[in-house]
Amino acid sequence: MMPARRLAAALVGLACLALVGPSEAGAEGRFTSGEAPPGGGVAIAVWGGGAVADLPGAALAIGCDLRSAWATVSGRLLGSIAGAPAFVSAEFNQQFGDGIPGGTPLILLCRARSGSVAPKQAWAIPASYPAGALQYDRARYAVDTRVIEGTVVEVAVHRDLAAAARIDGEAAHSVASFADLVSEAFRAHLGVFGSFPYDRYRVVMRGPGDDPLGSSPTSEWGLGVPMGTSVIDGPAVSGPPHPYTRTSARDWVVHEMFHAWNGSLMRPQPAGGPQVYQAESWLVEGATVYYTARLVDDAFYAAELRDATQDYLAAGRDGTLSFAEIAARTPAPAGPGLAPGYNEYVRLLYQKGALVSYLLDETLRRSGSSLDALMRAMYGEFGSGRQYTNADVRRHAIALGGGGLGAFFDAYVEGDAALPIPSTFVYLR
Ligand SMILES: [Zn+2]
Incomplete structure (x- = not known):
């Protein structure tokens, strides 16, 4: 008042x-x-x-x-x-x-503005981004904006989705409820990385048939997240209402938003192979799966790590391949700029990556540090253009958790040791 x-x-x-x-x-x-x-x-x-x-x-x-x-x-x-x-x-x-x-x-x-917010860079879409990836038309999109730590978090939802999509039978994407979810995820991710460099972050929830990216409707470009509808639906479903569940929608949004930091602002040095995935993808995708599981809810956290364990064990000897070897077995895209393609090694990369992220978090916490601290240190060094390799991740892990972390990387990231899967996964705090 x-x-x-x-x-x-x-x-x-x-x-x-x-x-x-x-x-x-x-x-x-x-x-x-x-x-x-x-x-x-x-x-x-x-x-x-x-x-x-x-x-x-x-x-x-x-x-x-x-x-x-x-x-x-x-x-x-x-x-x-x-x-x-x-x-x-x-x-x-x-x-x-x-x-x-x-x-x-x-x-x-x-x-009253907190004095601690660092000045932000002006938001601009680099010319290298796919045309239209983060553009939308005000007549067809409902928009809600929030200001979080000096960044305008702008959420645009296609009006057809806002009107018709359902989650567990309820209206799914009123722009305000979607903006609530985006704000919650943005704050949580900000808590991990410590800052976001741009004055604007844009999330575009695209409607059916309004996808400038064609076959690759979802991705993450650091300045925001354009989200297509076919990610969850699969290609067979052409329009709303969409069969989302509350949890799958949260999973998807929280995951893609985490990539704005991990994968977009903070990028591995391209390995030069024909595949999109490479030895560092365990951190790009695995840590994103792990952090998403942590944020969605407790039941999902337990289920995700159980799933990851099942997939890892089902892979048998392939499970113990190093991440470089797993990545080398993923398919190459059909052409430049096309989707990465999918086979069981892609799934293994994500799932083993999530398990290694958990184990790394646990190991770091035993010496008073955490995966949060590692992500923040990596973001500090590689969040504004320089690209990293697994050697850099190892270096930061050792700096935070001591020399024993070198053996962890030798065994589970670069080596072929079986993972020490715990009988239960606790929520690490
Ligand atoms: Zn991902």
Whole structure:
């Protein structure tokens, strides 16, 4: 709630600003005037025109970590509370469903900003990315944005999905519920890596038939995650409603988002072979499976590690192959830029990678460190362009957990020793 006296003062300011003329050209999606007090509080700013979903990001650009935005309509004050359930801001959203006109003065309530957030790099899609991977069209996508540690987390869901997809029989992808899931995963991953370098992170949940990536609808490009629908459905299902379960949807979103750090910002040096997978893929995919299992829920965590163990044991002698040898047995893509292809060695790489990640976490924790600390150290050195090999992972592991970690890598990452699978997997804390 806004204290009455501050609100009254703000309204006087609003009345003055209302005399300001029409909006500037090219001001769409940002404020044309206004500045937030450094310690948080009330700001009055003139909107350049555009969608309600753009407010949090635009507010951040003028120094306001947005708590709520208020506008006067026919003498009444309507508010939009950032991140609140949709009904809270229903009147505001109804009034401005087609966008807030340019030149509209708004009162912004801003949180005190924590001084510890490092400056962010401006979000831009590198030219090397597949065309359209992170683009979407506002007319066909519902958008929700949140601000987390100085990054605008922008979530776009195809309106057909928001309307029709079901998880366990419930509406699955209201943009707000999907944004909740994305925010939760973003915060959790941020907790592992410690930072995200860009001022924007975009997740695009694509609708059927709206997939610029063709045969490879899901991937991860560091600045956000475009998600296709066919990942879970398989090619036989052409449209909604989709047979997701609550858990499979969480698994998929949390996994792909982890790759924004592990696999996109932090990349192994290409091995140069015909395969997409290589000796370092145990960390790229295995650690991602492990961290995803940790985040989804306890039952899923136990089930994932049990599954991984079953697949590992079922592989027999192949299970003890080094990761380089397993990767060499994965199929090469049919052509440049095409999907990596799949066989039982791809599955083994993921599953053995998850088990080795668990065992490495356990080993590091015995010496007072953790896989979190290793991921963070790797991200610190390799998160902004330099590429790593398994030798670098080993070096960081030894620095954190002592010389015994060298033997771990010799045996389970680069060697052919059988994994010491525990009889039960505990949740490592
Ligand atoms: Zn993956």
